[in-house]
Amino acid sequence: MRQKYHGCLDQFSILYHAVVFEGWANEADIEIYYDDTRLNVSLTPVKRPDLVPLFGKEAEGWGFAACATLPTKEIDRTKFKLRLNQGIPSANNELFNTALVPADKVFAQMVNTFIAAVAQKPDPSLLEIGSRARSGNTYRDWFPEKLDYVGIDVHAGPNVDVVGDAHHLSRYVDRRFDFMFSISVFEHLLMPWKVALEMNKTLNDGGQALIISHPSWPLHEVPWDFFRFSKDSWHGIFNVHTGFRVVDAQYQFQASIVPVYSNAPHLDNMSTFPTYLLSGCLVEKTGPPQVAWEAEASAVYDLNYSHE
Incomplete structure (x- = not known):
């Protein structure tokens, strides 16, 4: 019937x-x-x-x-x-x-691919960049209970094992990991390409990293809100020059940008054009980097991040 x-x-x-x-x-x-x-x-x-x-x-x-x-x-x-x-x-x-758009499902598949890779690796080790449990939230339940996990954050707090600036990751972490991941951190990095080079120093050959940030999002935790990333922009950070390849890159959560006041012709139909709230990439270390970036990030801007 x-x-x-x-x-x-x-x-x-x-x-x-x-x-x-x-x-x-x-x-x-x-x-x-x-x-x-x-x-x-x-x-x-x-x-x-x-x-x-x-x-x-x-x-x-x-x-x-x-x-x-x-x-x-x-x-x-x-x-x-x-x-x-x-x-x-x-x-x-x-x-x-x-009301789920196809991009959401493909993004979830990318995340699940990373989670499965960690679970299938014998005795895996993982470094989380920006691990502090804001409001008590962590992502530890994504991964096996016996995971060799280390969390680094610019501030001490719950779920933080090492306090340090990701721009100089190798100063604070003197070992290598099988996996790395970071969620909603890269937009707060003054020099994300330098962090990619530091990740290369502390990731095993063939190791993978899952990085999630924002192509669109309201300004937050200012003045330490520096970048937005399209899914294609990850290729500019993780590439042969920094010693990586992008395995996958996707969007999640389709959105619209709505001007508070449409006082110019090019703003009239802005809300009809798509954007997304999350973009992410799954990357793999392919070898040593071909470039170096020795700049001290804190010499360029005050990175005394103070948001709790």
């Missing part, structure tokens, strides 16, 4: 005091609630010719774009409930989780 109700949520974005969402549904009867309060929805039909091959000609009219104002800016995503039609209500946010 053919299923009566069909629908999908393609976008769900929170912007200031509004929520904007798009998708499609047959027999659409859209309701959205926040904290059990029904919101007033403004709805616009959107043609969806992409649905015709699956559901027939009538499906071209199933698309919608909608927005609703919110009672507060302090939003808790778990308090939303959404119904597309009588047959597709949200249950524990399962409906929201259907």
